[in-house]
Amino acid sequence: MARRKARTTRVDPAAFDRAGAQVFDNSLKTEIEDSYLEYAYSVIHSRALPDARDGLKPVHRRILYSMHENGYRPTHAYVKSSRVVGDVMGRYHPHGDMAIYDAMVRLAQDFSMNAPLIDGHGNFGSPDDGPAASRYTESRLSPEAMLLVGELGEETVDFRPNYDGSLAEPVVLPAAFPNLLVNGTSGIAVGMATNMIPHNLGEVIGAARWLINHPNATLDKLMEFVPGPDLPTGGMLLGLDEVRRAYETGRGVVRMRAKVEIGPLEGSRGRQAITVVELPYAVGPEKIIEKITDEVTKSKRLTGIADVKDLTDGENGTRLVIECKVGVNPQALLADLYRLTPMEQSFGINNLVLVDGQPQTLGLKALLEVFLRHRYEVVTRRTRFRRRKREERLHLVEGLLIALLDIDKVIRLIRNSENAAEAKEGLMKRFKLSEIQATYILDTPLRRLTKYDRIELEEEQERLRAEIAELSKILDDESVLRKLVSTELAKVAKDLAVERRTALIDGDLKEVLAASKPAGPLEVADDPCQVLLSATGLVARTAAESEEATEARRRSGRARHDAVAALVHTTARGQILVVTSRGRAFKTDVLPLPVLPEHAGTVSLGGGMAASELVPLEKGERVVGIAPLGERAEGSPGLALGTRSGMVKVCSPDWPVRSDEFEVIGLKGDDEVIGATWLTDGTETCVFLSSDSSLLRYPASLVRPQGLKGGGMTGVNLAPGEQAVFFGAVRTDDDEHGEPMVVTATGQSVKVTPFAKYPAKGRATGGVRTHRFLKGETRLMLAWVGPRPAGMARNGSSVELPEPDPRRDGSGTAHPGPDVVGRLVERS
Known part of the structure; x- marks a missing residue:
């Protein structure tokens, strides 16, 4: 604290104590006011608020400077943290050792700072727990810290006396990157406080470099480089409109949200788990567990949670598993967790910093x-220092070269002098040298006066002159200075920039929060629903509803305008079987599947989940079919499968009870499943379409059901070099959905033909031609059989198909064709 200045007050001449010291008579009010103002000034300037230039409070700056002076650099061995604390406290910061250590700990925490300034070894704490004592931890400067202190030895910043005047300390550090924005800070002063949020280093440097070349850049342009904060703990940040307000005024409130993964709970049937993998800034797993426990046991506002497990470790990172009760909608439970626990939390931004010693709130x-x-000032002062050093060296080199030109005379003059002073005076007078040059010549060993050393000196002279000229350009031309600062910032970004951790969700905060509320109750009844697999590989379910509501909706004729590859009837809390092209099957719960959104009387599969998010697919593997499980699967002969080599199999529905993943067909070589259809009663017709445009159909009853290990039997005879491009089991007695159609496409033409035009034949025979190739057409690229065909591109947009052609053996209509084909379905 600064010493109070003497005041001019009325003094009684007799008011002296026994030691002869003068006693001032002040009112209590004046004494308290003056003392409080001095205390407030000291806290604001010397403790709580960061400097806008290097982004550091005095204690942080003193820690880094002390470690730099003692040589605790990244190449140095770790030293005890208590040793660092003692040095800082004894030399620069006369406050409590715990206060210094606490400040030092934050500089080492990667969950508090995007670019930690101290490389810590040992237990430096977690968001929930404090660090070990300073005697148990070790530390040294990090590479990022070296960018803040690395130019101190080049007169880049001013120094001031330390608290007792015995040493000097820097007023500010050179700071080669915007540490204040990158790492953020917080502090409480007297009557004011600062709370700054961290940002991505690469993004901040990108904005700074743009501002160098475009000083009049708008805030919106800078936000193209810095779209929002980037927190060390990741997570999500909601409502960028509020972020823009904070960037404009220096004040604002942003909402942070944990990032979660929802999926089946390992080792359980029908239960879901919400796994928290990233948390809001400064929130730890134990805080969330404690809040969940309170809400479940005391206020009972949180229901539907069976258990909470903290599986967080150093290898896998944050992993907080919240187990849902059976039948609980995890999306609805997640909304309650966001509302009632620190999984969603606000951060009040207040960019209050010291600028020229004055507290200011900056955008x-x-x-x-x-x-x-x-940085302009630091680089300018650094350049002046470097130029002066080179000019001083050039002065010495030039003097030495003068002496080397007449080395014999120089030696004779020195030898004939009475003493060094006379020799120096003689050199200065005879060869017109300065005192510094003369002294340097006298101090130079004779071994430096060889012919080879003269060549080296001449080369050094040219190099020094060139460097001085380059340094002078920086000092004389402001554009060169700006370019140098920009280049140095670019190098910092190249060396230290990392990928963004925090996901940004744009829009107004209230609207974002309203849009994120899930529809539907927390407890989901086990009502009937449908699961659909789209032709583009999306999986979704309809909302659970009663049979009466389902029938009413069917009669109302609400259609789904998407190409659907498969549809099964199940219940909201039931399971389905997902079949892949590798012949693998996965039991999957229905409840986690996204519910199809409804718009203007139609339902879109665009809200579905990618099949790769539902089951663990290997490279090149895809989902080819779905099937019901449980009561909905009773009475079926099994699952009909067809492969690219023409094999067919009906797999009996004797699925393993304790295994959620198993094979449904034994494939040979590089063969793969191209179609999987659930048989309702065995009256379906199996259909193969080959690449040479041959179609074979026969009753599914001709295929004998086999167990899981069976490899099937020959389904179609293929010509040499040809392969099957479609397999399915089609019903011909479904009057509700209409007559099945055959869709074939070559890439140049498309053809739609009634399925009834093709005669039935025996299994393992050749088919009949369905698409006559035109010139340039060699094979079918796409084929599909089913009612109400619909074509789609890979992006999900619809592609209009030509009108049906009654000619079985005719050519197609010139048409680029869709990428996938499925059928239009009604909710029934």
Whole structure:
């Protein structure tokens, strides 16, 4: 605390104590007011608020400077943290050792800072727990810290006396990157406080470099580089409109949200788990567990949670598993968790910093401008220092070269002098040298006066002159200075930039929060629903509803305008079987599947989940079919499968009870499943379409059901070099959905033909031609059989198909064709 200045007050001449010291008579009110103002000033300037230039409070700056002076650099061995604390406290920061250690710990925590400034070894704490004592931890400077202190030895910043005047300490650090924006800070002063949020280093440097070349850049342009904060713990940040307000005024409130993964709970049937993998800034797993426990046991506002497990470790990172009760909608439970626990939390931004010693609240652009002004000054002072050092060296080199030209005379003059002073005076007078040059010549060993050393000196002279000229350009031309600062920032970004951790969700905060509320109750009844697999590989379910509501909706004729590859009837809390092209099957719960959104009387599969998110697919593997499980699967002969080599199999529905993943067909070589259809009663017709445009149909009853290990039997005879491009089991007695159609496409033409035009034949025979190839057409690229065909591109947009052609053996209509084909379905 600064010493109070003497005041001019009325003094009684007799008011002296026994030791002869003068006693001042002040009112209590004046004494308290003056003392409080001095205390407030000291806290604001010397403890709580960061400097806008290097982004550090005095204690942080002193820690880094002390470690730099003692040589605790990244190449140095770790030293005890208590040793660092003692040095800082004894030399620069006369406060409590715990206060110094706490500040030092934050500089080492990667969950508190995007670019930790101290490389810590040992237990430096977690968001929930404090660090070990300083005697148990070790530390040294990090590479990022070296960018803050690395130019101190080049007169880049001013120094001031330390607290007792015995040493000097820097007023500010050179700071080669915008540390304040990158790492953020917080502090409480007297009557004011600061709370700054971290940002991505690469993004901040990108904005700073743009501002160097475009000083009049708008905030919106800078936000193209810095779209929002980037927190060390990742997570999500909601409502960028509020972020923009904070960047404009320096004040604002942003909402942070944990990132979660929802999926089946390992080792359980029908239960889901919400796994938290990223948390809001400064929130730890134990805080969430404690809040969940309170809400479940005391207020009972949180229901549907069976258990909570913290599986967080150093290898896998954050992993907080929240187990849902059976029948609980995890999306609805997640909304309650966001509302009632720290999984969603606000961060009040208040960019209050010291600028020229004065507290100011700055926006994004102003913070970058203050940093850049500081860098311009640092680089200018550094350049002056380097130029002066080179000029001094050049002066010595030039003097030595003069002496080498007449080395014999120089030696004779020195030898004939009475003493060194006379020799120096003689050199200065005879060869017109300065005192510094003369002294340097006298101090130079004779071994440096060889012919080879003269060549080296001449080369050094040319190099020094060139470097001085380059340094002078920096000092004389402001554009060169700006370009140098920009180049140095680019190198920092190249060396230290990392990928963004925090996901940003744009829009107004209230609207974002309203849109994120899930529809549907927390407890989901086990009502009938449908699961659909789209032709583009999306999986979704309809909302659970009663049979009466289902029938009413069917009669209302609401259609789904998407190409659907497969549809099964099940219940909301039931399971389905997902079949892949590798012949693998997975039991999957229905409840986690996204519910199809409804718009203007139609339902779109665009809200579905990619099949790769539902089951663990290997490279090149895809989902080819789905099937019901449980009561909905009773009475069926099994699952009909067809492979690219023409094999067919009906797999009996004797699925393993304790295994959720198993094979349904034994494939040979590189063969793969191209179609999987659930048989309702065995009256379906099996259909193969080959690449040479041959169609074979025969009753499914001709295929004998086999167990899981069976490899099937020959389904169609293929010509040499040809392969099957479609397999399915089609019903011909489904009057509700209409007559099945055959869709074939070559890439140049498309043809739609009634399925009834093709005669039935025996299994393992050749088919009949369905698409006559035109010139340039060699094979079918796409084929499909089923009612109400619909074509689609890979992006999900619809592609209009030609009108049906009654000619079985005719050619197609010129048409680029769709990428996938499925059918239009009604909810029934």
